[in-house]
Amino acid sequence: MKLITAVIKPFKLDDVRQALSEVGVTGITATEVKGFGRQKGHTELYRGAEYVVDFLPKVKLEIAINDDQVETVIEAISGAANTGKIGDGKIFVAPLEHIVRIRTGETNEDAV
Incomplete structure (x- = not known):
């Protein structure tokens, strides 16, 4: 089994959810996060003052899947x-x- 963690732009969440549903993924966890990479943030103008936004809003997805689904999900x-x-x-x-599925006690592949 694998845990896929994806960090994406927030406005792409619905598109990604739909694409995952189409390939048979039955559940995901989405968290609003902030971060930066090569983008290094950007500057914005607010009430005439310029300021730097270092951490950009992102969405982190966590998906538990079977090994044979890895490439399809990616x-x-x-x-x-x-x-x-x-x-x-x-x-x-x-x-x-x-x-472990808390409600039923199922484990591993049965719990996914």
């Missing part, structure tokens, strides 16, 4: 989140050792 996220501009985000894949 392709779905990449395709739906891509704008072709800097700051589109990143996808991280990590091994997932154990899952």
Whole structure:
């Protein structure tokens, strides 16, 4: 099993959710986060004063999946989140050792 963590632009969340649903992903966790990478933030104008926004709003998605779904899920996220501009985000894949569904006690693949 794998844990996919994707950091994407907030306005792409609905597109990514739809793409994941189409490839059979039954659940995701989405968190509003702030961060920066190569973008290094940007400057904005507010009431005539210029200020620097260092941390940009992003959405972090966490998806637990079976090993055989990894490439399909990565392709779905990449395709739906891509704008072709800097700051589109990143996808991280990590091994997932154990899952337990609290309600039923199911474990691992049965709990996904």
